[in-house]
Amino acid sequence: MRLSRYFLPVLKENPSEAQIVSHRYMLRAGMIKQSAAGIYSWLPLGFKVLKKIETIVHEEQMRAGHIPMLMPTLQSADLWKESGRYDDYGQEMLRISDRHGRDMLYGPTNEELITDIFRSHIGSYKDLPLTLYHIQWKFRDEIRPRFGVMRGREFYMKDGYNFDLTKEDALHAYNRHLVSYLRSYERMGLQAIPMRADGGPIGGDYTHEFLVLAETGESEVFYDSAVTDLTFGDRAIDYDSVEQCQGVLEEFTSKYARTDETHDEALFNEVPEERRRVARGIEVGQIFYFGTKYSEALGANVQGPDGKQSPVHMGSHGIGVSRLLGAIIEASHDEKGIIWPEGVTPFHCGIVNLKQGDAEADAACESLYEALTAAGLEPLYDDRKERAGGKFATMDLIGLPWRITVGPRGLKNGVVELTCRRSGESEELSPEAAVQKIVEIYANHQTGRGF
Ligand code: ATP
Ligand code: MG
Numbered sequence: 001m002r003l004s005r006y007f008l009p010v011l012k013e014n015p016s017e018a019q020i021v022s023h024r025y026m027l028r029a030g031m032i033k034q035s036a037a038g039i040y041s042w043l044p045l046g047f048k049v050l051k052k053i054e055t056i057v058h059e060e061q062m063r064a065g066h067i068p069m070l071m072p073t074l075q076s077a078d079l080w081k082e083s084g085r086y087d088d089y090g091q092e093m094l095r096i097s098d099r100h101g102r103d104m105l106y107g108p109t110n111e112e113l114i115t116d117i118f119r120s121h122i123g124s125y126k127d128l129p130l131t132l133y134h135i136q137w138k139f140r141d142e143i144r145p146r147f148g149v150m151r152g153r154e155f156y157m158k159d160g161y162n163f164d165l166t167k168e169d170a171l172h173a174y175n176r177h178l179v180s181y182l183r184s185y186e187r188m189g190l191q192a193i194p195m196r197a198d199g200g201p202i203g204g205d206y207t208h209e210f211l212v213l214a215e216t217g218e219s220e221v222f223y224d225s226a227v228t229d230l231t232f233g234d235r236a237i238d239y240d241s242v243e244q245c246q247g248v249l250e251e252f253t254s255k256y257a258r259t260d261e262t263h264d265e266a267l268f269n270e271v272p273e274e275r276r277r278v279a280r281g282i283e284v285g286q287i288f289y290f291g292t293k294y295s296e297a298l299g300a301n302v303q304g305p306d307g308k309q310s311p312v313h314m315g316s317h318g319i320g321v322s323r324l325l326g327a328i329i330e331a332s333h334d335e336k337g338i339i340w341p342e343g344v345t346p347f348h349c350g351i352v353n354l355k356q357g358d359a360e361a362d363a364a365c366e367s368l369y370e371a372l373t374a375a376g377l378e379p380l381y382d383d384r385k386e387r388a389g390g391k392f393a394t395m396d397l398i399g400l401p402w403r404i405t406v407g408p409r410g411l412k413n414g415v416v417e418l419t420c421r422r423s424g425e426s427e428e429l430s431p432e433a434a435v436q437k438i439v440e441i442y443a444n445h446q447t448g449r450g451f
Contacts, residue, residue, distance in 0.1 A: 022329035023148030038145025038153030048346040064180040077103035079112035106139035119300040133160030156322035170313035175245035189341020198261035206289035211281030223257040289315040338399030347380035354407035
């Protein structure tokens with residue numbers, strides 16, 4: 001993309017309404033624009049990152065054997081009356097009536113709808129196990145929408161639902177989700193720690209929240225610092241293996257890590273004092289096993305091998321796709337702007353032309369642009385007639401992890417400058433070597449696709 005042809009409405013001033021750094025940078029970098037309290041338009045740069053995160057989530061869900069689909073945002077209230085949640089859900093649910101006076105709602109979650117789909121089509125254990133998921137906009141009329149996309153009213157969420165014959169099978173599905181979530185967050189350059197949590201209105205005894213440590217997080221968390229040493233890495237996992245998935249769950253949840261809702265001071269005190277941490281975290285996902293709560297309420301039964309009918313065992317599992325943009329920025333930024341991890345960066349590399357209009361500099365930038373594009377990467381070429389300082393400030397703000405700077409002086413010596421956004425370190429090398437290096441860096445990252 002050439003910056004002169006893109007839409008990147010960067011703000012110079014700090015917007016006064018933004019209280020936390022991620023919100024501030026998302027507004028300043030022209031990623032989002034508020035349309036109403038807690039509701040945003042996703043401008044091209046924000047949309048691109050959103051899609052990259054979404055792609056990673058899709059890829060990791062499908063890798064785990066979960067099946068993508070799409071349910072609508074607007075739902076009829078009937079199913080919610082059947083499950084009893086129409087009254088229970090409270091004011092967070094946006095209730096609408098259509099021209100015929102029928103009660104509708106903008107879905108805050110989809111347990112009822114998916115259970116209805118299940119009961120309409122599946123009646124036998126032979127069709128199990130099954131996990132269906134979608135990534136769709138949700139609406140919750142939050143009392144205090146704030147912090148930009150972190151606590152929106154309209155937000156984008158992956159929600160998946162497993163259906164299993166037995167509790168044992170459903171717990172395997174739970175573990176599979178835990179593994180796939182660990183992989184997803186790591187690909188986004190994030191550490192999200194599974195912490196024992198509370199069921200809330202969805203209910204359930206087995207539930208973990210995934211938290212990204214950040215001072216601006218809304219949850220208070222208590223943990224053994226040894227959990228922060230755990231990484232999933234690129235180990236191979238067989239998602240069908242009960243032992244392997246259970247092993248990962250045990251490895252990642254055996255150390256003390258809880259949110260304030262489930263915190264147990266006595267247990268916490270068993271952690272060696274020097275490893276006890278009290279901090280804040282951002283919830284970027286949650287997994288639940290809730291047994292037969294919805295299948296009983298909605299009559300979703302399956303016939304077992306013994307011919308007997310029983311309510312199907314279920315769980316639901318969510319990732320806050322739009323919230324993740326804020327969480328990633330909270331975890332990865334400096335005073336100049338965002339620092340995108342390679343896995344989710346909107347463009348792989350910036351190209352800054354120090355002297356636009358200089359025939360040699362222009363030609364060198366064009367050929368870098370072509371070489372990177374030919375290698376399957378997306379560069380953002382700042383081809384505007386602007387001062388170098390302004391170009392650097394924009395690149396630093398929007399946070400591309402790598403930048404190639406091209407100027408007549410360097411070109412005389414046959415070099416360009418390659419700069420790492422995170423470390424700030426630069427090196428001079430030939431344009432070919434710079435391209436080669438960037439290609440190698442991204443070969444080690446499974447980056448999501450954006451558009
Ligand atoms: P919270 O406690 O933050 O209100 P929740 O526990 O009610 O969230 P879940 O039902 O577990 O949310 O939804 C799954 C994920 O969706 C959450 O882990 C979070 O990342 C995201 N999410 C929930 N509410 C919002 C919101 N208002 N804005 C943005 N993301 C949200
Ligand atoms: Mg939650």
